[in-house]
Amino acid sequence: GAVVSQHPSWVICKSGTSVKIECRSLDFQATTMFWYRQFPKQSLMLMATSNEGSKATYEQGVEKDKFLINHASLTLSTLTVTSAHPEDSSFYICSAKQSNQPQHFGDGTRLSIL
Amino acid sequence: AQRVTQPEKLLSVFKGAPVELKCNYSYSGSPELFWYVQYSRQRLQLLLRHISRESIKGFTADLNKGETSFHLKKPFAQEEDSAMYYCALNAGGTSYGKLTFGQGTILTVHP
Numbered sequence: 001g002a003v004v005s006q007h008p009s010w011v012i013c014k015s016g017t018s019v020k021i022e023c024r025s026l027d028f029q030a031t032t033m034f035w036y037r038q039f040p041k042q043s044l045m046l047m048a049t050s051n052e053g054s055k056a057t058y059e060q061g062v063e064k065d066k067f068l069i070n071h072a073s074l075t076l077s078t079l080t081v082t083s084a085h086p087e088d089s090s091f092y093i094c095s096a097k098q099s100n101q102p103q104h105f106g107d108g109t110r111l112s113i114l
Numbered sequence: 115a116q117r118v119t120q121p122e123k124l125l126s127v128f129k130g131a132p133v134e135l136k137c138n139y140s141y142s143g144s145p146e147l148f149w150y151v152q153y154s155r156q157r158l159q160l161l162l163r164h165i166s167r168e169s170i171k172g173f174t175a176d177l178n179k180g181e182t183s184f185h186l187k188k189p190f191a192q193e194e195d196s197a198m199y200y201c202a203l204n205a206g207g208t209s210y211g212k213l214t215f216g217q218g219t220i221l222t223v224h225p
Contacts, residue, residue, distance in 0.1 A: 044158075107157045
């Protein structure tokens with residue numbers, strides 16, 4: 001079946017640094033990738049939708065300069081949390097899909113900012 | 115704006131008992147609804163899509179537009195059904211588009 005790989009699975013870094021999270025579709029070409037954020041004991045919240053080769057579409061309230069999304073190829077999207085602060089600590093999950101197929105989710109990345 | 119509500123955070127049943135996980139939504143357009151499941155230490159995966167009208171692992175879900183509900187049901191719960199279940203709505207305008215998730219329900223099936 002379709003597999004989405006997310007890396008790293010866990011990252012701890014100091015406040016003020018930038019962190020990049022990768023999302024790869026391993027066995028299919030993902031025309032669209034999505035980035036979600038999940039706070040403890042809460043639901044997944046969509047941050048942005050990313051189509052290959054075009055700019056990401058951010059949801060209301062999500063700072064695009066803070067959360068940089070790049071979808072440079074049909075198998076890779078990256079989320080960079082710039083100048084991360086403790087309030088950015090969260091669980092970030094990506095999903096990927098082909099045109100009219102279901103979204104397939106990655107395992108998520110736990111980000112901890114000290 | 116669309117919203118998905120799962121009123122129960124926790125649901126416990128005994129093996130063999132019927133189970134119903136509730137999901138209500140609010141959306142002004144024609145909804146595309148899903149149930150996703152996350153087993154312990156595994157990634158989120160699609161369980162059901164309302165358009166498919168199929169039964170997966172004994173689970174069914176019927177879209178009730180009058181009650182704006184999409185409850186997930188199984189007549190005889192099994193221990194392996196224990197997991198986190200999310201109801202989700204696609205309001206993105208494209209098939210399997212961007213999803214709005216409910217808060218999730220943790221189902222525990224006791225032996």
